[in-house]
Amino acid sequence: xxxxxxxxxxxxxxxxxxxxxxxxxxxxxxxxxxxxxxxxxxxxxxxxxxxxxxxxxxxxxxxxxxxxxxxxxxxxx
Amino acid sequence: xxxxxxxxxxxxxxxxxxxxxxxxxxxxxxxxxxxxxxxxxxxxxxxxxxxxxxxxxxxxxxxxxxxxxxxxxxxxxxxxxxxxxxxxxxxxxxxxxxxxxxxxxxxxxxxxxxxxxxxxxxxxxxxxxxxxxxxxxxxxxxxxxxxx
Numbered sequence: 001x002x003x004x005x006x007x008x009x010x011x012x013x014x015x016x017x018x019x020x021x022x023x024x025x026x027x028x029x030x031x032x033x034x035x036x037x038x039x040x041x042x043x044x045x046x047x048x049x050x051x052x053x054x055x056x057x058x059x060x061x062x063x064x065x066x067x068x069x070x071x072x073x074x075x076x077x
Numbered sequence: 078x079x080x081x082x083x084x085x086x087x088x089x090x091x092x093x094x095x096x097x098x099x100x101x102x103x104x105x106x107x108x109x110x111x112x113x114x115x116x117x118x119x120x121x122x123x124x125x126x127x128x129x130x131x132x133x134x135x136x137x138x139x140x141x142x143x144x145x146x147x148x149x150x151x152x153x154x155x156x157x158x159x160x161x162x163x164x165x166x167x168x169x170x171x172x173x174x175x176x177x178x179x180x181x182x183x184x185x186x187x188x189x190x191x192x193x194x195x196x197x198x199x200x201x202x203x204x205x206x207x208x209x210x211x212x213x214x215x216x217x218x219x220x221x222x223x224x225x
Binding site: 031032033035038041046 | 081157158160162163221223224225
């Protein structure tokens, strides 16, 4: 079984939203800047609640920000 | 290095420092013949209770000094608020810490079972408490760096 990872495009979304900083996003969703850094680097998968809050900041659906992809070799599962 | 990582590093070093100094003082008193911890088990209770108090006071002082130095060095006034990631990191690290402490305690009981002196259980208690604290803080640093 391949490694399951939740990917995201928060970095691109931040830049398209008037180059929003990590700190600004962190303040809006109520977490530390380090947590936003960890989410962007995919070192931390946020809770469902935090994921919804982030998606709401960018006026996107959850799938518009986060997407689930299994590791290589298991893409057809 | 983030505030949390620095905080955990300070905790590891302060834990080692405080325990090391206190253990050295107690050992010197033992050598001087003020008490004999190999037979006086009640003294262990007294020593450990005093150690808990000393440790708490020393840690508060070290934490204040750390916070002042960190604030001067980084120009950041606020301590980062604890969010869901911090809580998850703490939870996983506490779990690892409990494994180590339980393991040390079982080793102490095993030592008694194979005929080692009774004071070994107290030694195992102190050593496993120190190790579990180191594992707790080291785990936090690990999870912050490698991700969870």
